[in-house]
Amino acid sequence: MSAPGTPSAHGPVIGVFDSGFGGLTVLRALLPRIPGAHYLYVGDTARLPYGAKSQATIARYAVESARLLEQRGAEYLVIACNTATALALPEIRAAVSIPVIGVIEPVVQAAQQKHPGGNVLVLATAATVQSRAYAHACDAHGLHATEKACPLLVPLVEEGWIDHPVTQDVLRIYLSEALADATPQAVLLGCTHYPLIAKQITAMLCSLGSTAEVIDSAEATAAEVERVVNAPKNSTAPAATFECFATDSVEKFQRLGSLFLSRPIATVHLLDLGG
Numbered sequence: 116m117s118a119p120g121t122p123s124a125h126g127p128v129i130g131v132f133d134s135g136f137g138g139l140t141v142l143r144a145l146l147p148r149i150p151g152a153h154y155l156y157v158g159d160t161a162r163l164p165y166g167a168k169s170q171a172t173i174a175r176y177a178v179e180s181a182r183l184l185e186q187r188g189a190e191y192l193v194i195a196c197n198t199a200t201a202l203a204l205p206e207i208r209a210a211v212s213i214p215v216i217g218v219i220e221p222v223v224q225a226a227q228q229k230h231p232g233g234n235v236l237v238l239a240t241a242a243t244v245q246s247r248a249y250a251h252a253c254d255a256h257g258l259h260a261t262e263k264a265c266p267l268l269v270p271l272v273e274e275g276w277i278d279h280p281v282t283q284d285v286l287r288i289y290l291s292e293a294l295a296d297a298t299p300q301a302v303l304l305g306c307t308h309y310p311l312i313a314k315q316i317t318a319m320l321c322s323l324g325s326t327a328e329v330i331d332s333a334e335a336t337a338a339e340v341e342r343v344v345n346a347p348k349n350s351t352a353p354a355a356t357f358e359c360f361a362t363d364s365v366e367k368f369q370r371l372g373s374l375f376l377s378r379p380i381a382t383v384h385l386l387d388l389g390g
């Protein structure tokens with residue numbers, strides 16, 4: 116295995132995990148960035164959602180995925196889940212001996228660069244909001260954060276209800292409530308499921324009179340992974356490849372996952388991470 120920052124000849128092996136499909140939006144942003152990389156993606160679909168669970172449970176689940184990816188040869192680890200990043204980053208870092216990149220710091224830095232000293236609204240799962248991880252990260256970067264838990268959005272996205280009247284209604288209620296307490300310059304999508312409804316969120320913000328810019332963690336995280344991996348720029352390197360593992364139905368993962376990844380997923384391996 117190569118030392119961190121020194122990719123081996125075969126290209127870096129990068130482990131990515133999420134509670135389910137949402138992290139595929141991060142993988143989608145990563146694929147074009149590091150030619151020659153091989154990604155191992157774990158979606159813990161049997162135990163999703165993490166966003167309604169306790170810190171101890173989230174940390175236990177996240178550490179299991181992290182260890183498995185390291186055992187399978189990952190040289191870098193991307194926590195493509197805001198909930199696991201918010202509640203289990205120290206436990207994950209302690210459990211593996213490879214560089215670990217979470218999704219919160221990169222997106223907060225991106226917001227800080229675009230709107231220094233600004234007000235941001237963070238939309239996230241209940242567990243992420245309760246952890247105050249975004250509030251602390253924003254504070255450290257001179258941003259003022261208002262957080263809004265949006266627990267109904269993950270199941271709606273999982274259902275594939277992207278352009279759906281129910282999703283519109285739910286967004287209208289969540290965003291009106293949030294905008295009653297804040298006038299943000301940026302809205303941070305603090306859950307990896309939300310990029311799938313980013314267009315709908317932008318449109319709803321607009322119809323509620325907000326001009327806030329929507330920033331998601333996928334692109335910002337992918338840029339940070341590219342910086343950490345520091346792979347040599349090689350125009351002849353082959354396209355990046357990926358392999359997916361899921362802890363529940365492989366058929367559902369192929370069907371829904373292709374939506375999140377914006378490309379077909381040929382093979383999904385069934386994985387047993389325990390109870």
Ligand code: DGL
Nearest residue numbers: 134164165166197198307
């Ligand atoms: N992907 C998770 C996140 O980014 C949300 C889904 C879940 O609750 O497990 O927070």
